[in-house]
Amino acid sequence: MVFAPRNTTLLACIIFVALASSPFIFQILRGDTNGNFSTLYDSFEAGVLTATTGARAKFSWDSVPPSDHLVWHDCYTEHQCARLNVPLNYSDPYGEKAIIALTRIPSPLPVGSPWYRGPILFNPGGPGGSGVDLVVQAGKLFSTIVGPQFDVLGFDPRGVGHSVPRVSFFETAAERALWGSVGPHVLDASAGEVARQWARSKVINGLAGERLLNLLPHINTDQTARDMLRITEAHGNEKLQYWGFSYGTVLGATFAAMFPDKIERMIIDGVVDVENYYATLWTNNLLDTDKTMQTFFDGCAEAGPDDCPFYAPTAEDISRNLTNLYNAIRKKPVPVRTKVSYGLVDYNRLRTTIFMSLYTPYATFPALARGLADLAAGDGRLLFEMEEFPPFQCSCDEGPPRIDIVDEAYAAILCNDGVDISESLGDFEKYFKHLTEKSSWGELWSAIRGNCISWPRLPKSHFQGPFTGNTSFPILLIGNTADPVTPLWAAKKVSKGYPGSVVLTQNSPGHSSLTAPSLCTQKYIRRYFTDGTLPDRGTVCEVIKSPFSQITSKTPTDQTPFENNWTSDERDILTAITALSMISRSSAPYPL
Template identity: 60%
Template sequence: MVGMLTRVGVQCALFVALWFVFLSHDSPYARHKFRKYSHRHGPHGEASVQVASTKDDFSWETVVPSEALTWTDCYSGNQCARLKVPLDYSHPDAAFATIAMRRIQSTVSHDSPDYRGPILLNPGGPGGSGVDFIASWGSPISTIVGPEFDLIGFDPRGIGRSTPRVSFYKSRVERELWAGSGDSAKVLSMNASADTLARSWARAIVDGTLAGERDDGSLRFINTDHTARDMLRIVKAHGREKLQYWGFSYGSVLGATFASMFPDNVGRLVIDGVVDSENYFAVEWSNNLLDTDKTWMQFINGCVAAGPMGCALFAPTAAEILENVDRLETSLRARPIPVRTSISFGLVDYSTLRRTIFKALYSPYAQFPTLAQALADLSAGNATALFKMSESPGFQCGCDPSEYRFESVGEAGSAVLCNDGKRIPQDYEGVLAHYQKLSKTSSFADLWEPVRMSCLAWPDFPKTHFQGPFVANTSFPVLLIGNTADPVTPLWAAKKMSQGFAGSVVLTQDSPGHCSLSGPSICTQKHVRQYFLDGILPPPDTVCPVIASPFPAEDFKTGMDQQAVLALSAADRSLSEAVRELSMSFDIRFPAGL
């Protein structure tokens, strides 16, 4: 173990110098403009990030759904398809759903013996769009896995461009009036006021009631069991029997479900940011926050270590920074701050601060320095930077309903997680007891409790779909990846889930953040590539380092070894660029609305 870590450390030392070349002011990567984001509503009200570059520049209506895969050129050099699958696999000929897919095609000819087939990607949620995921991060992920593979992002049934699409509302305007797109759409801290928990409980009852009233008969089939079956249909439509898959966050539940249902159809299966699937299907949501406070302390301690030049919120001790944040929370609870920007306006209040801090824990390399500056500005009375960290453009009313036919909506995520799990009692006392118990696990329970509440008053559908056990002797061993300080999918869950899959291996990445792509680890992604390409699993107990801190110290820049940079191969330089881009932009939510 020690020898393996030593070899990894020597290897990664070469990349440290290259990392700071990227960070230098003259580097083209430091000037790289990452994709612009628009915001739509997540399953619990808050705007979830969707990529503006995925705005349909061709009509999905022109892609005719078929049971045989027919690819159509779309976007910029990609291909799109819509696959017909049974709506209800118990009655496969009764009605159909369609699954929208977007593909980055392998640069290796499909007739070549070097071609390795498709890898399906799922960005989590539930409710995440694979079509959007390919637009956001498909290119650097393709660099990681290699040119031998097609990458396919799909919108799971009920979501985005797949049909039938989940909707609780008669129109976009009705959704806007109830769920909102500004401050009214944001997840509130359950500690924001004396009645916040009760009001959130009452709104969740309304949502569940609407779900049942507006159901056209298709809602009960929007679940993980059926999506796993859809993935097998996609694989077989490619003329293959074995699934190759990389699933993130909730995508780990989907991957574990597929492996348990179809163990003989596993080719290569990576689940990254692993959820305790048993806890998920039980609708407990009780052990996700085991490492959240640890992640928060990585921000605090990293700021201290970075010094006043590396962290805008610097203080000599962690206790002083924590006291500063406590003062900000107390001040905002008493008096919110109004903000007006060039594109929107609103308030920065206690919930805004709590939510922004929690969201930053998902993507430390992308957000820790920005959060530190925003908190420092807030200490000086300026709330604009903090507001902009979750700013969203105002709602735009459209006159043509077809323009928004394939728009992602937040209630789709609620449909999946509430259909998947058991019904939960809707009495307020039960919700209060759950919240009080969760509060003993983490100081961020105030933002997590609404996840479970979204299933209150959910329609009483039969729960006959697969819900475990998650035990299988798969045809090829599963690779699980967990970070040492993941705010919502603790490493503990990856180790627990691995026990059910014979021969599986847990790869640990020593970094904060949600899923491996939130941190820059050459080591991790080389193991991922070896697994997909050659079927080589990392040795048990492998721990991969990252090549920099979210708060890089200035002295590393001045001391970088140019010879080490020159010693890197072209392939390693390309991989370094990919992991750097991903760590500076990767941001998926679990659940999608947080």
């Protein structure tokens, strides 16, 4: 599961799309002359983002009429969009409709070609992440990885983003901004933050019941799984092809349990313990978080002061220096004014920024090291900017309104999916104590369950397991050795419910395979989609570099310099996964 990127962060994907056809991309693979990826990244950012934002502004989903069939319209840049009618309630298939927004990078092959393989559906996580935004901004990279035989298709799950009806507990964007985000934050028991979270949840979930009571029973993973089958059938296919990340693995595992005979290919990547999720527990996500943090300490010590500004002679020294910085910031927050906004680097901001960096080490560890070094010297600007968004402004401009992913969507899905929890403050305090005793990161993670306190008591008739099935094609599960929120252990657990499934291990820190450049992993992914080849059980894929280093040459297959040993397809795949791994996930409301 993912604190999925907001639109402003996801836009960065398009930078690399523009570069993908250029030899200059190989400089990005090496780093610039100083081994600095971010320099090359920044040099293209302004122009490419401006072009992308313009394309988005010119397109309105109102120009795409909903249909009972898939009718594709040109949209954005080199994309096609459609809006598909589905039953709001599958128990009443001829009743009220929901409208699912879809976008795709179409295969260059004609539908009638014997090599055309149909769509692969993508879900970016969340719950509540926008598959439309994912494919609009990174679809070409995914197309490069899976191959030209496939359409790369993103959809906004019901209640989310461009799909309607849309979950929103607030009547205006200004009302939401005044209330404040429920994104990742530290619950400090000594400062009354646990009780404050409890009280806030009672207010916001009271609004949910007051304003959306008729809609909420239909916003859950069960109904979204049925929507995926409907999308697949609307393409003229009987079986699903799917690649889901984080919460998207909950969606995938649920689909596989509900429709085991409807799977053509399925990859679930960054796997959640599905049973724990549906029990609204959130108690075993942090098993490897400290291991991920340790890769920062180890990598920084190994990289040296030139490549890691927060350097100290040993990993233990770096860890100790960070603890000292935590203590200093608790006592004396650092005020910050940037070109965009202003605020404080306090303990909450520091802790949250570090936690978010663990999702995407290759994109964020070098910047984190510089930010920590600057902060230790009294300058908090860089660290503040790692999680900075422009302040809210009311807009009276005419034209299509901007559709952002809102906090409420993730709460609606995960609280509806899971069992009802106690409304008692005492019980929440006991839960907080239990989680923080298991992991220091529980001070951030426990807010997720807290968001479901006093959730409207709705019928729990949707599918909630068991998560087993003899699938029509074996599932490929992928887990990283140091994933901060979906430990490898969970992938192995979920795999046991689906005979024939295989767990592919990627030896890297970060959340899902996308956050580290492994040619090995992505080649297995392509083989799986194109010809159904699964890796041998126990296969472990290495990466081409560490977060602080340039490409190394540790293995002859995947890490020998590409000019001499890699095929054209391998170069393209490596280009795409390197680009994806360099995209950071800034703070957002989604827990996974």
